[in-house]
Amino acid sequence: MLIRYCFCGFWRAARASALIAMAVGAFGLVGPISLSAVSAQEFPSKPIKVIVPFKPGGRTDVVARLISEKIQEKGWLDEAMAVVNVDGGAGANAVNQMQRDAADGHTIIHWHHQLLIAAAMDLGNFGLDDFKSIGYTGGGSPVWAVREDAPFDTLEELIAHLKEEPRSLVEAVGIGTIPHFVGAMLANEAGFETRYVTANSGADRLRLLLGGNADIALFAASEFLAQGQELKALVYFGRERLPDLPDVPTATELGYDVTWANPNWWLAPAGTPDAAVDALSSALDKAIADPEIVEYFRNNTLEPYWMDGEAAMEDARKTLDQLEDVAATIQ
Amino acid sequence: MANLRGQNREMAADLILSGLVAFAAAVLLYGAASLPPPRFDPLGSAALPRALGVLMLIFSAIIAVRALTRRKLPDDDEGWVVPNEEEPRAASPVRGLLIFVALVAYVAALDFARAPFVPATTVMMAVSGLVLHRVDWRTGLLFGAIGLGLALGLSYVFTHFLYVDLR
Amino acid sequence: MGDAFTLLFTWQNLALLFVGTSLGIVVGAIPGLTASMLIALTLPLTFHMEPVGAVTLLIGEYVGGISGGLITAILLRMPGTPASIVTTFDGYPMARDNRAERALALGILASVVGGIISWVFLAGMSPALARFALQFGPWEYFTLVLMALVMLAALAHSSMVKGLLAAVLGMAFALPGIDSSTGSDRLTFDQDVLLSGFGLLPVLIGAFAISQILRDAAAPVSKERPALPKSRLPVYWSDAKVHGLNMLRSSVIGTWIGLLPGIGANIAALMAYTTAKQVSREPERFGTGYEPGVVAGECANNASIGGALIPLITMGIPGSVTEAILIGALTIHNLQPGPLLFQNAPEIAYGIIAAYLVANIIMLVLMWGAVKYIARVAQIPRAGLLGPILIFCVVGSYAINGSFVDVWVMIAFGIIGLGLEAARVPLGPFVIGFVLSPIAEEQLRASLMMSDGNFWEILQRPYALLFLALAVLTLFWPAFLARIRDRQGALKNERA
Numbered sequence: 001m002l003i004r005y006c007f008c009g010f011w012r013a014a015r016a017s018a019l020i021a022m023a024v025g026a027f028g029l030v031g032p033i034s035l036s037a038v039s040a041q042e043f044p045s046k047p048i049k050v051i052v053p054f055k056p057g058g059r060t061d062v063v064a065r066l067i068s069e070k071i072q073e074k075g076w077l078d079e080a081m082a083v084v085n086v087d088g089g090a091g092a093n094a095v096n097q098m099q100r101d102a103a104d105g106h107t108i109i110h111w112h113h114q115l116l117i118a119a120a121m122d123l124g125n126f127g128l129d130d131f132k133s134i135g136y137t138g139g140g141s142p143v144w145a146v147r148e149d150a151p152f153d154t155l156e157e158l159i160a161h162l163k164e165e166p167r168s169l170v171e172a173v174g175i176g177t178i179p180h181f182v183g184a185m186l187a188n189e190a191g192f193e194t195r196y197v198t199a200n201s202g203a204d205r206l207r208l209l210l211g212g213n214a215d216i217a218l219f220a221a222s223e224f225l226a227q228g229q230e231l232k233a234l235v236y237f238g239r240e241r242l243p244d245l246p247d248v249p250t251a252t253e254l255g256y257d258v259t260w261a262n263p264n265w266w267l268a269p270a271g272t273p274d275a276a277v278d279a280l281s282s283a284l285d286k287a288i289a290d291p292e293i294v295e296y297f298r299n300n301t302l303e304p305y306w307m308d309g310e311a312a313m314e315d316a317r318k319t320l321d322q323l324e325d326v327a328a329t330i331q
Numbered sequence: 332m333a334n335l336r337g338q339n340r341e342m343a344a345d346l347i348l349s350g351l352v353a354f355a356a357a358v359l360l361y362g363a364a365s366l367p368p369p370r371f372d373p374l375g376s377a378a379l380p381r382a383l384g385v386l387m388l389i390f391s392a393i394i395a396v397r398a399l400t401r402r403k404l405p406d407d408d409e410g411w412v413v414p415n416e417e418e419p420r421a422a423s424p425v426r427g428l429l430i431f432v433a434l435v436a437y438v439a440a441l442d443f444a445r446a447p448f449v450p451a452t453t454v455m456m457a458v459s460g461l462v463l464h465r466v467d468w469r470t471g472l473l474f475g476a477i478g479l480g481l482a483l484g485l486s487y488v489f490t491h492f493l494y495v496d497l498r
Numbered sequence: 499m500g501d502a503f504t505l506l507f508t509w510q511n512l513a514l515l516f517v518g519t520s521l522g523i524v525v526g527a528i529p530g531l532t533a534s535m536l537i538a539l540t541l542p543l544t545f546h547m548e549p550v551g552a553v554t555l556l557i558g559e560y561v562g563g564i565s566g567g568l569i570t571a572i573l574l575r576m577p578g579t580p581a582s583i584v585t586t587f588d589g590y591p592m593a594r595d596n597r598a599e600r601a602l603a604l605g606i607l608a609s610v611v612g613g614i615i616s617w618v619f620l621a622g623m624s625p626a627l628a629r630f631a632l633q634f635g636p637w638e639y640f641t642l643v644l645m646a647l648v649m650l651a652a653l654a655h656s657s658m659v660k661g662l663l664a665a666v667l668g669m670a671f672a673l674p675g676i677d678s679s680t681g682s683d684r685l686t687f688d689q690d691v692l693l694s695g696f697g698l699l700p701v702l703i704g705a706f707a708i709s710q711i712l713r714d715a716a717a718p719v720s721k722e723r724p725a726l727p728k729s730r731l732p733v734y735w736s737d738a739k740v741h742g743l744n745m746l747r748s749s750v751i752g753t754w755i756g757l758l759p760g761i762g763a764n765i766a767a768l769m770a771y772t773t774a775k776q777v778s779r780e781p782e783r784f785g786t787g788y789e790p791g792v793v794a795g796e797c798a799n800n801a802s803i804g805g806a807l808i809p810l811i812t813m814g815i816p817g818s819v820t821e822a823i824l825i826g827a828l829t830i831h832n833l834q835p836g837p838l839l840f841q842n843a844p845e846i847a848y849g850i851i852a853a854y855l856v857a858n859i860i861m862l863v864l865m866w867g868a869v870k871y872i873a874r875v876a877q878i879p880r881a882g883l884l885g886p887i888l889i890f891c892v893v894g895s896y897a898i899n900g901s902f903v904d905v906w907v908m909i910a911f912g913i914i915g916l917g918l919e920a921a922r923v924p925l926g927p928f929v930i931g932f933v934l935s936p937i938a939e940e941q942l943r944a945s946l947m948m949s950d951g952n953f954w955e956i957l958q959r960p961y962a963l964l965f966l967a968l969a970v971l972t973l974f975w976p977a978f979l980a981r982i983r984d985r986q987g988a989l990k991n992e993r994a
Binding site: 341342344345347348351352353362363366367370371372373374375376379380383384386387388390393397402423424425426427428429431435437438441442452455456459460462463466474477480481482483485487488 | 523605652659660662663666667669670673677679680682684685687708711712713716717878880881882884885886888890892893896902905906907912917920921922923935940942944946947951
């Protein structure tokens with residue numbers, strides 16, 4: 001009884017996964033005998049396992065759960081979707097787990113551009129060729145922020161200062177993570193240089209910035225809106241201005257060709273049949289247009305949009321090229 | 332007599348420890364040798380592994396030298412820890428070893444043989460009862476039953492509430 | 499603060515706190531099972547709880563786990579947890595002397611008083627300290643963690659070489675994985691499974707739980723049955739006068755010892771006991787069933803929890819193994835303990851503080867009412883306990899990432915833990931070294947990144963210098979003390 005109450009927030013999800021468990025159980029009973037028959041049947045023939053390469057609770061995890069629940073609620077796929085968290089090893093553990101199952105669309109990954117960074121930094125034995133892209137269901141962009149009392153009000157002033165006195169400002173980044181790459185892309189483009197200080201999470205970056213131990217840091221737009229009372233944002237890395245931050249210019253507007261839109265990227269193993277990928281992408285396409293999902297995205301400074309598998313892969317390859325240029329300067 | 336044996340045992344333990352630590356230090360230093368030079372900070376990735384490797388070598392040497400030169404046990408060692416008087420009387424390392432073997436077999440069955448969780452756990456519990464309690468069929472049955480209940484409960488909670496697939 | 503209590507007083511959270519505290523007491527009462535083991539094993543269960551609920555459960559287990567140990571310490575002279583070792587000194591003689599009820603009553607009362615006094619410090623100091631600690635940068639964090647490492651290695655064990663070796667070994671095992679200062683892999687020997695390093699929980703469960711189970715399995719079966727308490731637990735109004743000062747002093751000592759990172763509840767209890775003995779008018783009666791001995795130890799070990807929670811909430815630095823797991827629990831919920839916790843997640847920061855107070859009160863009620871039954875639970879045949887715990891260890895490690903790699907890591911560290919103990923290398927510094935050295939290295943390298951490689955920038959950092967000085971002092975303090983003692987001894991000899 002008690003346990004049930006502890007998880008009341010997840011009650012709906014729990015009920016859903018009870019269904020999955022029953023389905024899995026039933027499948028297990030029929031098991032080996034019907035296995036060959038199943039593969040010839042239509043997709044999906046059993047619950048779909050969605051691997052999230054992070055611990056529960058982050059953005060990627062929440063979005064995966066929301067969309068999976070929505071697809072199940074509306075019955076856009078004949079089977080349930082179960083989210084499984086496989087953290088660690090810069091995603092290598094998740095990829096290994098994915099490759100252990102058959103490449104038939106019943107095991108997929110929900111990730112973001114951390115995958116590209118892992119590939120650019122050569123972490124783990126995987127690359128883009130190991131995946132078939134299902135598509136992006138929206139995404140979000142970060143801002144670059146300084147302390148409220150900083151002597152710069154615009155990105156130009158900051159860059160001018162850095163060009164006058166190179167390496168005079170400290171940027172809080174996790175080396176080899178998204179904040180580092182985005183900052184380095186802008187630095188390469190604009191021709192300035194900062195000093196770094198290690199900060200592994202948004203909370204660390206905020207602490208260093210507020211405590212005066214760093215001057216610049218990157219924050220997800222939602223983080224900035226929620227916790228950035230004593231900060232000011234200088235530039236937004238999205239393609240267009242964010243409605244919640246109408247006064248913050250984009251980097252492109254300021255003449256720097258740097259955008260960073262971190263997508264919610266759905267991926268299947270490379271050998272997955274097209275029919276399965278199509279079934280998944282049509283369900284995801286419908287989910288991202290659902291009013292409830294759209295509202296959640298808008299409230300969390302994420303942009304809801306659908307980009308199909310091939311376009312997403314092309315976008316990813318382009319971004320990877322940029323990232324590899326930056327990675328070359330790191331390693 | 333007993334004291335002397337204890338001394339010898341401790342000396343042997345210290346020498347083995349010293350050897351293992353030296354080996355670990357060698358692995359560490361070998362691994363550190365292939366790390367890239369510093370890039371963002373003057374220390375780089377290899378500094379700490381090297382420092383730890385060297386420290387481990389030093390400690391390993393100190394322990395070996397002490398073990399070989401020491402004549403008398405220091406009696407102030409862990410002065411305030413409660414002495415466990417019954418320890419040597421009926422200790423049975425075999426039971427510990429058997430439990431360990433059972434544990435490894437259990438995990439290997441789950442991992443490599445992909446044995447289903449519930450039967451494997453039932454067997455594991457029965458075995459642990461036989462090893463730890465006494466060897467007769469009633470103990471085996473009783474502990475097997477406890478194991479079955481435990482396994483069913485765990486797999487229910489984990490698959491239903493925690494999204495962990497115990498299989 | 500008021501909000502935190504209203505948040506806590508949803509009945510789910512109270513129920514969780516109740517469950518956690520009672521589990522903690524039972525586990526704490528059973529010799530061989532410790533609070534850190536319990537918390538490590540229940541952590542995977544909290545992944546999908548609300549963060550406040552998860553933290554509440556774990557705090558309850560922590561408080562209960564440290565308190566429960568006194569029961570078996572008094573009745574059986576087997577400290578249920580290391581924190582209660584001191585309680586055996588006078589508690590067991592009292593029980594032998596047919597005063598078991600009185601010893602239990604005083605022990606429980608002292609535990610609660612210790613808990614409440616340290617709560618006053620926790621609630622009073624934490625918000626201000628957090629504001630202060632916001633200015634701490636990499637230099638301060640590095641020196642603070644260094645200080646903790648040195649203190650632990652130097653104080654936890656009588657053989658400093660082995661204490662330091664333990665810390666160094668723990669640090670070495672923390673090396674494989676992605677180096678956070680370069681973003682590249684290091685010492686992974688091209689094994690993908692090593693990219694995330696050895697997980698904290700598999701290492702902890704292995705080093706503490708598995709090695710303990712294997713040792714327990716090999717240990718002889720104890721035939722001794724405790725004398726269960728018969729009558730009611732006697733306390734008198736006069737106790738406030740007789741023991742009041744001792745309680746206050748021991749609680750303050752316990753809180754401050756707990757505040758120093760890396761030093762556990764057992765050291766706190768020992769310090770309070772020694773102090774009580776030194777200032778007592780009848781020091782010779784300590785160790786013979788003397789009431790103030792029980793009071794001092796039990797006040798201090800509970801007070802140390804409140805003290806240790808202070809650096810945890812305000813700076814995110816774990817003071818003990820248990821706290822390292824607590825930090826793990828918070829980060830799983832995307833909450834980072836540290837100076838900003840009070841701003842970003844006040845419900846958690848104040849929730850921890852409120853839960854700590856309520857857990858102490860629940861502990862009082864439970865122990866007072868159920869001490870007889872708990873004493874009986876502690877006698878469940880070992881065979882019935884070890885098997886299920888082993889299963890829990892396996893399932894718990896597997897559940898962290900749904901991967902058997904963690905289970906094998908757990909088993910490997912069980913062997914390592916067993917081996918280290920056999921060679922008299924203490925496990926405490928080993929695990930703390932494992933937990934703290936990544937922070938220390940990362941912060942040192944971040945400092946050097948920030949200062950463009952100039953180490954002397956530390957001279958402009960007064961707090962960092964202070965921590966560094968304390969670390970150096972701790973390292974040389976025992977040698978210094980021994981030298982003084984020698985000199986005094988020599989003087990005495992000369993006079994004689």
